[in-house]
Amino acid sequence: xxxxxxxxxRGLTDPEIAAVIMAAVxxxxxETQRKMNYFMKPRGKRINEYEVLCCYSQPTPDWIPGGLDxxxxxxxxxxxxxxxxxxxxxxxSSDWLAHxxxxxxxxxxxxxxxxxxxxxxxxxxxxxSADGHVRSIDPVWRDEVLGDYLGAFGFYExxxxxxxxxxxxxxxxxxxxxSSAMIGLDKVDNAQMIQAERTxxxxxxxxxxxxxxxxxxxxxxxxxxxxxxxxxxxxxxxTYDWNEILFSGHMICDPIFGQFVRREFFMRLSxxxxxxxxxxFINQMQLYFSQTKGITTDMFHTCLGADVEFGDYNNRLMRAxxxxxxxxxxxxxxxxxxxxxxxxxxKGVSDKAAIEAALVRVFADWKxxxxxxxxxxxxTAALVKTVLSGLK
Amino acid sequence: xxxxTATKAATDALAANPAPVSVGAQEVHRxxxxxxxxxxxxxxxxxxxxxxxxxxxxxxxxxxxEYARMESVKDERQFGSLQDVLTRxxxxxxxxxxWNESMKVISNxxxxxxxxxxxxxGMLWDSATAPEQKNGYLGQVLDEIRHTNQCAYINYYFxxxxxxAAGHNDARRTRAIGPLWKGxxxxxxxxxxxxxAVECSINLQLVGEACFTNPLIVAVTEWASANGDEMTPTVxxxxxxxxxxxxANGYQTVVSIANDEAASKYLNTDLNNAFxxxxxxxxxxxxxxxEYGSHFKVEPWVKTxxxxxxxxxxxxxxxxLGKYGVESPRSLRDAKKDAYWAHHDLFxxxxxxxxxxxxxxxxxxxxxxxxxxxxxxxxxxxxxKVYDEWRARGxxxxxxxxxxxxxxxxxxxxIYIDRVSQVPFCPxxxxxxxxxxxxxxxxxxxxxxxxxGERMWLSEPERYECQNIFEQYEGRELSDVIAEGFGVRSDxxxxxxxxxxxxxxxxxxxxxxxxxxxxxxxxxxxx
Numbered sequence: 050x051x052x053x054x055x056x057x058x059r060g061l062t063d064p065e066i067a068a069v070i071m072a073a074v075x076x077x078x079x080e081t082q083r084k085m086n087y088f089m090k091p092r093g094k095r096i097n098e099y100e101v102l103c104c105y106s107q108p109t110p111d112w113i114p115g116g117l118d119x120x121x122x123x124x125x126x127x128x129x130x131x132x133x134x135x136x137x138x139x140x141x142s143s144d145w146l147a148h149x150x151x152x153x154x155x156x157x158x159x160x161x162x163x164x165x166x167x168x169x170x171x172x173x174x175x176x177x178s179a180d181g182h183v184r185s186i187d188p189v190w191r192d193e194v195l196g197d198y199l200g201a202f203g204f205y206e207x208x209x210x211x212x213x214x215x216x217x218x219x220x221x222x223x224x225x226x227x228s229s230a231m232i233g234l235d236k237v238d239n240a241q242m243i244q245a246e247r248t249x250x251x252x253x254x255x256x257x258x259x260x261x262x263x264x265x266x267x268x269x270x271x272x273x274x275x276x277x278x279x280x281x282x283x284x285x286x287x288t289y290d291w292n293e294i295l296f297s298g299h300m301i302c303d304p305i306f307g308q309f310v311r312r313e314f315f316m317r318l319s320x321x322x323x324x325x326x327x328x329x330f331i332n333q334m335q336l337y338f339s340q341t342k343g344i345t346t347d348m349f350h351t352c353l354g355a356d357v358e359f360g361d362y363n364n365r366l367m368r369a370x371x372x373x374x375x376x377x378x379x380x381x382x383x384x385x386x387x388x389x390x391x392x393x394x395x396k397g398v399s400d401k402a403a404i405e406a407a408l409v410r411v412f413a414d415w416k417x418x419x420x421x422x423x424x425x426x427x428x429t430a431a432l433v434k435t436v437l438s439g440l441k
Numbered sequence: 442x443x444x445x446t447a448t449k450a451a452t453d454a455l456a457a458n459p460a461p462v463s464v465g466a467q468e469v470h471r472x473x474x475x476x477x478x479x480x481x482x483x484x485x486x487x488x489x490x491x492x493x494x495x496x497x498x499x500x501x502x503x504x505x506x507e508y509a510r511m512e513s514v515k516d517e518r519q520f521g522s523l524q525d526v527l528t529r530x531x532x533x534x535x536x537x538x539x540w541n542e543s544m545k546v547i548s549n550x551x552x553x554x555x556x557x558x559x560x561x562x563g564m565l566w567d568s569a570t571a572p573e574q575k576n577g578y579l580g581q582v583l584d585e586i587r588h589t590n591q592c593a594y595i596n597y598y599f600x601x602x603x604x605x606a607a608g609h610n611d612a613r614r615t616r617a618i619g620p621l622w623k624g625x626x627x628x629x630x631x632x633x634x635x636x637x638a639v640e641c642s643i644n645l646q647l648v649g650e651a652c653f654t655n656p657l658i659v660a661v662t663e664w665a666s667a668n669g670d671e672m673t674p675t676v677x678x679x680x681x682x683x684x685x686x687x688x689a690n691g692y693q694t695v696v697s698i699a700n701d702e703a704a705s706k707y708l709n710t711d712l713n714n715a716f717x718x719x720x721x722x723x724x725x726x727x728x729x730x731x732e733y734g735s736h737f738k739v740e741p742w743v744k745t746x747x748x749x750x751x752x753x754x755x756x757x758x759x760x761x762l763g764k765y766g767v768e769s770p771r772s773l774r775d776a777k778k779d780a781y782w783a784h785h786d787l788f789x790x791x792x793x794x795x796x797x798x799x800x801x802x803x804x805x806x807x808x809x810x811x812x813x814x815x816x817x818x819x820x821x822x823x824x825x826k827v828y829d830e831w832r833a834r835g836x837x838x839x840x841x842x843x844x845x846x847x848x849x850x851x852x853x854x855x856i857y858i859d860r861v862s863q864v865p866f867c868p869x870x871x872x873x874x875x876x877x878x879x880x881x882x883x884x885x886x887x888x889x890x891x892x893x894g895e896r897m898w899l900s901e902p903e904r905y906e907c908q909n910i911f912e913q914y915e916g917r918e919l920s921d922v923i924a925e926g927f928g929v930r931s932d933x934x935x936x937x938x939x940x941x942x943x944x945x946x947x948x949x950x951x952x953x954x955x956x957x958x959x960x961x962x963x964x965x966x967x968x
Contacts (some may be wrong), residue, residue, distance in 0.1 A: 060737060079604065127636060170463075207477070
């Protein structure tokens with residue numbers, strides 16, 4: 050037969066072609082080692098599918114620790130700066146490819162989860178609207194808090210989202226890069242969910258503004274988010290070290306400021322003001338927070354802080370970064386305290402004692418999960434006191 | 442608490458129309474452009490000589506969750522096919538062995554391109570100022586992760602299910618040994634991420650994706666299918682569904698800089714450099730993989746190239762950008778010449794250096810030789826007779842003591858590496874356009890094979906300093922290099938690479954190579 054085939058003939062199904070192919074196929078496999086990436090050290094007992102599909106996909110020269118490639122970069126930046134370099138971060142590692150997403154999510158698993166969340170969101174919103182829940186929301190909470198301040202908080206999430214762009218460009222490992230992109234996408238998803246909630250409300254409540262104008266005014270000119278805005282701007286655009294961006298955003302700012310605003314303000318208070326819509330969205334954000342926390346604690350505690358060669362140095366550097374970013378985060382939260390003056394007070398819920406208890410929870414969680422693992426000494430009572438001084 | 446007017450209105454509206462209401466992706470997306478704000482420090486971390494406009498829109502208006510839904514549906518189809526019907530019919534063992542070897546290279550090298558495109562689009566996400574444009578690049582960041590995983594899945598699948606797992610199972614560790622790797626890094630890795638952000642976008646989106654993904658990801662599926670491989674079309678065509686959005690991103694990049702004065706000064710030069718960079722590697726390598734890496738042929742590579750690169754891209758796609766001042770690259774004509782012979786020249790060298798690969802190569806059979814001669818008149822006199830000579834000297838037999846690289850040395854045909862593209866060439870034995878040019882800089886000699894790369898180097902030599910494989914391995918014995926690069930199978934002695942795919946042929950070992958005592962030397966030192 051001719052070896053040029055056309056007209057869409059397929060070797061798997063065309064008997065004539067298939068016969069030629071099968072005659073050429075070896076009688077038994079030529080290689081017994083069938084596990085891809087068999088040479089790598091798995092995080093668990095066996096190499097899992099995530100590790101097969103993601104690990105060592107980055108062509109990294111061996112002078113970037115962990116890399117399997119050798120030699121130089123074939124094209125550099127104008128002036129000769131290399132494509133990726135150890136100098137892009139103050140952190141040191143004996144293996145930049147060691148990080149693992151604790152959930153072992155490669156792309157297909159990641160989008161499958163989010164797709165299910167989207168479908169469920171659609172079903173929930175339809176049921177919520179048909180059930181008329183919106184009637185029970187306190188008008189001040191709805192019009193001012195959700196309309197203005199939740200909208201303004203969307204800019205916080207959007208700014209943090211953008212801080213991941215240079216991390217995705219500059220970081221030194223494949224699993225780091227994929228994780229950073231995913232936790233970045235979760236942040237823009239948060240911003241979009243906030244806008245989705247506001248758009249949804251505008252459909253149910255005539256006159257409720259879905260425009261971002263007032264929230265943006267609040268975010269850029271108001272005092273409640275002033276500290277947060279300046280903090281986010283500095284993480285996003287004034288920080289060049291990709292590890293410092295991730296550390297400041299996910300190990301300091303978001304576990305304190307983000308957690309308080311989402312968990313202790315919007316989610317905890319909303320039901321007291323008749324709002325059972327906001328918790329639906331915030332719970333998704335908290336799921337992302339939890340997944341991100343798993344990722345970033347693996348990066349900074351499991352890998353960098355416990356690095357055999359550089360662990361002590363890295364922990365010292367993380368403490369220095371905490372010294373730099375913690376006061377700004379505390380200041381952002383202090384500014385945020387002014388929001389309580391805008392809502393009707395509910396005893397035991399939004400009074401000073403309740404706010405203090407909420408702050409204690411957030412700082413205690415942060416100390417346990419983020420400060421203690423790097424041996425960072427912190428007086429959380431003093432921090433709570435500082436924040437409370439912002440109450441009007 | 443008092444019920445506000447709005448609450449009453451909501452109550453009334455519900456009474457009048459209790460139909461369930463939700464929120465669509467487009468209703469959220471239409472606010473995207475207002476998500477950002479101005480502040481003093483708001484600037485890109487990656488400098489570009491172009492200014493991207495603040496109001497640039499994207500064409501595919503996705504939000505995060507809708508993106509996930511779309512991709513998840515595609516994944517279900519794709520992985521369903523792979524894990525269900527294709528596994529049940531033992532499809533990986535019904536692929537022609539030559540094509541099984543080609544997919545070791547194609548899938549892994551494409552994976553590198555996809556992987557580096559994650560970083561490249563991260564840089565563009567940072568560089569763009571318009572939120573919609575950022576959003577378009579963000580979608581691409583996630584796509585590139587998807588494609589990296591998908592390409593890996595091909596190697597994973599072939600390793601687990603197929604006839605020769607070696608090379609599929611460890612390509613990420615062994616790929617760096619051979620002569621094709623560094624050139625691939627130039628086009629698929631560093632060319633996407635190192636430079637002016639817009640220049641990188643031109644490399645990635647305007648040329649890499651809009652031009653060469655068509656032959657690389659679409660045309661390859663026809664070749665795969667003809668040779669019994671249904672896994673590759675299942676995965677690659679799913680990848681291609683995302684590429685459309687990436688081409689749109691490239692288009693929008695040009696739109697975003699169209700009114701910038703810098704565009705009229707630099708855009709066509711950057712495009713020309715990007716095109717030459719990409720074609721210098723892809724034109725010969727893709728042609729080689731298709732024609733020499735298959736048994737059943739779909740059509741001569743030159744026809745595929747003409748259709749996708751010259752007509753579709755150089756004519757139609759670039760034509761659409763004409764209103765923004767974009768012109769077809771000046772180097773397109775020279776590239777067209779390369780499309781005829783360059784892949785034949787490259788296979789001659791690749792086969793001569795077969796022990797450094799992570800795949801098995803095969804000499805053309807008699808019927809394949811006739812096909813080459815019929816489609817490329819003059820092929821036999823230049824290449825066919827050399828292959829006959831190599832075969833007669835026992836190049837496939839481990840006991841022969843003959844490696845084809847010896848033929849180049851005996852006949853005084855030195856093989857050089859082009860410093861800019863890192864593509865090997867033999868100026869004294871080729872039918873393609875390569876000519877030897879040697880320049881000295883900082884006490885080091887550099888070889889070039891064409892005027893376009895030489896110009897790039899003359900403008901910015903500090904960007905192209907990478908050692909080539911002959912400089913790297915100089916003075917080292919071949920089997921040592923292979924062993925160090927893990928180029929052996931699980932028995933610790935048989936090479937992954939082989940000079941044939943005959944099922945009854947003997948396999949070469951490290952000892953067979955060592956006996957020949959082939960030592961690398963740098964041809965530039967002889968000049």
